[in-house]
Amino acid sequence: MRTVKHPHDRENLAYYLQGLIDNKYTLDQVSRITGYTKSHLCVLKGKFKKKGEKVLINGHKGMKPKNTVPDDVKKKIIDTYRTDFDGVNFHFFRKALNDYYDIHYSYRTIYTVLTEAGIDSPEKHNKPKKDKVHRPRYRRDSAGDLIQIDATPYQWFLWCGDTSYYTLHGAIDDAEEKLTGLCMTENECSYGYYDILEQTIDRHGLMFDIYSDRSAIFCVSQKDKDKLTIQEQLAGVHEKRTQWQQILDKLRIKQILAWSPQAKGRVERMWRTLQGRLPWYFKHYKIKTIQAANDFLKTKYIDIFNNEFGIVAKKAAVWRKPPANYKDFICSKFERTTDNSGVISFQGYKFSISAPDIAKKKIELCIYKDGMKALVDGIFYPVTLRDNLQDGIGETMSTSLKNIIYEYMLTDCKNICA
Structure with missing residues (x-):
């Protein structure tokens, strides 16, 4: 049989206390009616007998709590x-x-x-959709085991009226969820990825694996994999490789390619955080150029992000020590053969190489953001543009050399062939 609970009558407490004083009710009866313990009723009875109903008024009534926001x-x-x-x-x-x-x-x-005040949270949850369930990819146990990289275009400088989209390249450690590199450029490009790779190695060391999407910079499309040059066939190459893949091969970093956006969950969450916060930081610090943004990102914001969102990995870090000259490998390389004068042709321009016995020799032309070098028999030598004329603003790098560097380092990687 279910017990029926009657509501307590506390509104008429003064009436029942007076009944106790007049011996009209017993403590058991009043306790059952009001819900107060008998010991507490004895205390209230004594106070009520001396001061009347004012003892029942809460002293804080009408007062604001101390923790109220002014x-x-x-x-x-x-x-x-x-x-x-x-x-x-x-x-x-x-x-x-x-x-x-x-x-x-x-x-x-x-x-x-x-x-x-009528302000809704931007993260207010709507009714969730029943999306297809994806199998989770478990986090690595050690920092340096896997780095995820990606890039996203966004209107970072709306605060100053700049509605252009600029691309932020980012790298995040899978085990600790800490940023290891950030670089902003006009569009997604080789230089952006080369830069965050250098930042990561400078800060921590070489990682074992790198996880990315299947953009043209990271891999050759299935239909183009077998389109090898004569030189590649003679060298025993079985599958065409991008410049990025060749860099990873040199540094002995394993490449892992994602098959879907859901597989890059951690890096996608990173972008939501950065897009929600960085525009405010840029406004607060009056940052409105790519150069100023990169200075802030590298010197301040990476640490701000990591202090707030970084976690402790399950096991000790496994970063590897890089070779002293590792930056020499992070570039775009092209094979050429010098003529009798030690000169090579590239994109319609002539370049001379400051190396001994350079005539009729195979070399690798290495293109960096700030210039070029030639790799000859394992040694790097300076490269000079034969028509090295200054451009109209008096800079030492010629316009033609700038154009070459722009084409191979800063052009949108989604619009070019790997």
Whole structure:
């Protein structure tokens, strides 16, 4: 049989206390009716007998709790969000208030202040869709075991009226979820990926594996894999390789290619975080150029991100020590043969190489963002453009050399052949 619980009658507590004093009710009866213990009723009875009904009035009634946010602070929080943080998620807004505005409240308090002002969280959840379930890829146990790389275009400088899309290249460690490199360029390009690879090696060392999508810079399409040059066939090459793959081969880094965006979950979450936060940092520090952005990203923001989002790996790091000259390998390389004068042709231009016995010799022309070198018998030598005339603004690098470097290092990698 189910026990029926009657609601407690506390509104008429004064009446029942007076009944106790007049011996109209017993302690058992009043305890059952009001829900108070007999010992507590004895205390209330004594106080009620001396001071009457005022002992039943809560002393805090009508007073604001000590942890209430003052009205002027509420206004500042709301105005600050609407002025400088519109569209930013509330978690980051709370962190910025704490770090830059000396306003210290819990996330729940900030959330309440903003939502009561009619501001919805940008991360407000809609009804979830029943998407196809993808098998998870488990996190690696050690830092340096696997690095994920990717790039994304975004309007990073809207705060100053620049509506252009610029591409941010990023690398993140799979085990610790820490950024290892960031580089912004006009578009997704070889230089951006070369730069974050260098940053990662400079900061930590060589990784074992690199995980990326199947962009043209990372792999040759299936239909072009067998299209080998005569030189490649004579060299025993069985499958065409991109410049990126050749760099990884030199550094003994294994390449892993993703088959779907879902397989790159960690790096995709990284982009959501960066797109939600970096525009505010750029506005706060008055950053509006790619060069200034790269300086900030490399010297400050990587550490800011890692301190907030980095986790502890299950096992010790396994970064490898790179060779002293590893940067010589991170470039675009092209095989050429010198003529009788030790001169090579490339893209319609003539280049001379400052090396001994260079006539009629096979060399590798190495293109970097800031110039070229020639690899001859395992040694790097300077390369000089034969028509090395200064351009109109007096810079030492000729316009023709700039154009070559732009074509092979900075051109959108989605619009060129690997």
